[in-house]
Amino acid sequence: MTPLFSDELISTIAERISIVDLVSSYVPLKKAGKHYKGLCPFHPDTNPSLIVNEERNLFHCFGCGAGGDVYQFFMKFHNCTFHHAVRELAQRAGIRISTKATSEHEKRAAEAREQAYRLNTFASELFHRYLLKGDGAQIAREVFSKRGITPSIIEEYQLGFAPNQWDFLLEHIKRHKFALHIAEDLGLIVPKKSGQGYYDRFRNRLMFPIFDTSGRILGFGGRAIGDEEPKYMNSPESFLYNKRASLYGLSHAQHAIRSHGYAILVEGYFDVLTLHRCGFRHTVGVLGTSVTSEQTDLLARFTRKVVFVFDGDPAGKKAAMRNVEAFLDKGLQPRCMFLVEGHDPDSYLVAHGPESFNQLLQNAPHALYAILEEKRSEAGSLSPEQAVEVLNDITPLVSKIKNPIERDLHVRTISETLGIDESLLRAELSNYSGKVRASVLGREKDAPSTLFPEERLICVLLVQFPHLLDEFKEPAAKRSLLEHIRNEHVRTIIEQIFQEHEQTGTISLSRLLARVQGTPAVELVSSCACTEEVAPEQALRALNDSMRRMLLRDLREEARDLNRKIREAEKRQQLDVCLELSMKKRELLQRGRDLMGQHRP
Numbered sequence: 001m002t003p004l005f006s007d008e009l010i011s012t013i014a015e016r017i018s019i020v021d022l023v024s025s026y027v028p029l030k031k032a033g034k035h036y037k038g039l040c041p042f043h044p045d046t047n048p049s050l051i052v053n054e055e056r057n058l059f060h061c062f063g064c065g066a067g068g069d070v071y072q073f074f075m076k077f078h079n080c081t082f083h084h085a086v087r088e089l090a091q092r093a094g095i096r097i098s099t100k101a102t103s104e105h106e107k108r109a110a111e112a113r114e115q116a117y118r119l120n121t122f123a124s125e126l127f128h129r130y131l132l133k134g135d136g137a138q139i140a141r142e143v144f145s146k147r148g149i150t151p152s153i154i155e156e157y158q159l160g161f162a163p164n165q166w167d168f169l170l171e172h173i174k175r176h177k178f179a180l181h182i183a184e185d186l187g188l189i190v191p192k193k194s195g196q197g198y199y200d201r202f203r204n205r206l207m208f209p210i211f212d213t214s215g216r217i218l219g220f221g222g223r224a225i226g227d228e229e230p231k232y233m234n235s236p237e238s239f240l241y242n243k244r245a246s247l248y249g250l251s252h253a254q255h256a257i258r259s260h261g262y263a264i265l266v267e268g269y270f271d272v273l274t275l276h277r278c279g280f281r282h283t284v285g286v287l288g289t290s291v292t293s294e295q296t297d298l299l300a301r302f303t304r305k306v307v308f309v310f311d312g313d314p315a316g317k318k319a320a321m322r323n324v325e326a327f328l329d330k331g332l333q334p335r336c337m338f339l340v341e342g343h344d345p346d347s348y349l350v351a352h353g354p355e356s357f358n359q360l361l362q363n364a365p366h367a368l369y370a371i372l373e374e375k376r377s378e379a380g381s382l383s384p385e386q387a388v389e390v391l392n393d394i395t396p397l398v399s400k401i402k403n404p405i406e407r408d409l410h411v412r413t414i415s416e417t418l419g420i421d422e423s424l425l426r427a428e429l430s431n432y433s434g435k436v437r438a439s440v441l442g443r444e445k446d447a448p449s450t451l452f453p454e455e456r457l458i459c460v461l462l463v464q465f466p467h468l469l470d471e472f473k474e475p476a477a478k479r480s481l482l483e484h485i486r487n488e489h490v491r492t493i494i495e496q497i498f499q500e501h502e503q504t505g506t507i508s509l510s511r512l513l514a515r516v517q518g519t520p521a522v523e524l525v526s527s528c529a530c531t532e533e534v535a536p537e538q539a540l541r542a543l544n545d546s547m548r549r550m551l552l553r554d555l556r557e558e559a560r561d562l563n564r565k566i567r568e569a570e571k572r573q574q575l576d577v578c579l580e581l582s583m584k585k586r587e588l589l590q591r592g593r594d595l596m597g598q599h600r601p
């Protein structure tokens with residue numbers, strides 16, 4: 001979709017609204033040195049970690065990493081789209097946005113979406129009414145009531161039943177004159193093989209509408225009433241519904257997640273509904289056994305803390321392992337809770353009640369320990385070999401924890417639990433990140449998420465001290481800097497800064513943020529803009545230092561790579577190759593010495 005607002009408009013609005021005014025209308029702020037400080041509204045914060053930078057009109061939380069400009073704050077606080085934030089803030093800034101600018105094409109697309117939402121609502125209403133009153137729905141009503149689903153839950157979540165007919169929905173769609181092609185796009189009806197006419201996709205199924213966070217229906221989950229296959233049938237992907245990016249129940253759970261400070265994750269529809277009924281309204285369903293990265297992104301908008309609830313069977317435990325990695329990758333804090341074998345959350349609650357469930361929930365260990373405990377109980381007592389094996393399994397997970405303090409804490413506990421020396425685990429860890437970097441260099445310069453300290457500092461300097469851009473007047477200087485930057489977000493930011501500076505001669509952070517809108521680069525910009533690690537008079541020196549460190553880093557890795565190749569060539573007794581590689585290595589070492597030489601005053 002083409003953007004509805006111009007870069008110009010976006011930055012004009014951002015410039016008219018003071019971030020201090022905006023944030024302090026929600027959170028009390030106190031002046032602290034150059035900046036303002038306050039308790040972060042996006043994570044349970046006791047020690048003010050939210051920094052508001054008046055001069056650059058940005059905020060950043062050094063506790064949870066949230067950050068950005070007025071738009072990011074508004075979107076995150078109200079959990080709304082960028083589009084919505086622009087409109088609201090424009091109003092606040094007294095800027096009128098004309099709606100005439102939208103093109104014919106956009107208008108038609110918007111109309112189609114509107115119609116699609118209406119059609120989904122219509123279908124949901126139909127299935128819901130049929131469940132409540134339909135002659136053929138007796139069996140569905142029994143299933144729901146047997147699972148403890150009360151009439152008020154049925155009402156609130158608009159549960160329904162699609163009868164065992166080929167044209168139940170189809171006939172109603174026709175009668176109410178909805179466009180059949182839209183119903184087909186939404187996957188409510190399916191064209192017949194003969195090419196003539198349609199039939200209903202959902203037949204003889206319990207129907208669970210899937211809402212977005214503003215309560216509109218994106219699609220449906222249909223569950224077989226008996227043992228028919230497939231047990232679950234969802235709406236296919238459509239221009240409204242993206243299965244990978246939705247969580248069942250989030251629409252109803254979002255406020256509870258915010259107020260509890262964490263989310264409970266379960267697998268199925270009934271688990272979500274039962275937990276909501278029992279007062280655990282901060283529960284969402286992943287609808288499958290693997291969490292997708294889109295789902296973790298979505299969840300991260302509400303909380304950084306999650307508790308997985310898994311069935312205690314081996315399949316559930318396998319699923320846990322898979323998902324933990326996805327969550328650590330995104331900087332979230334996953335805890336795990338396994339139910340005793342044979343139970344799912346639904347059956348556990350029925351058998352043991354909410355109090356007992358809550359106990360388990362409160363005591364759920366960090367996912368790392370859940371896994372550790374699992375491995376330990378599998379093996380009984382650990383032999384040294386087994387301890388090493390467990391260590392091998394767990395190190396990659398520990399290496400994914402981004403916060404160094406948190407990682408340190410886990411290292412200590414894990415080594416205690418395994419009865420191994422702490423330094424061993426640390427060595428293993430550094431080895432691990434070393435491995436990742438080396439293999440990355442071997443393939444391509446592509447460590448998209450690793451943030452090297454020297455690259456981060458270069459980013460800090462260019463964001464904070466635009467006069468340093470004079471050092472990169474020559475296109476060759478620009479190219480050479482960008483070639484060495486490996487973190488994709490740092491590279492994007494610096495590219496944008498170069499572009500902007502070339503075109504306008506200045507840097508506007510709000511325009512920069514609008515361009516990287518919706519990517520992790522946003523929070524990187526705000527964190528770079530809100531630190532005070534370099535004094536202005538030290539800036540140039542710090543830039544040169546960081547550049548040198550980055551070049552040396554790459555030289556060292558290249559040398560390591562060459563050494564490996566030399567050893568291989570030696571093994572194969574390819575003397576010519578050896579010679580050539582050794583020459584290269586010498587050149588490399590010389591370049592390294594030159595760089596180090598520059599360092600000396």
Ligand SMILES: [Zn+2]
Pocket residue numbers: 040041042043045049061062063064065066
């Ligand atoms: Zn925070």
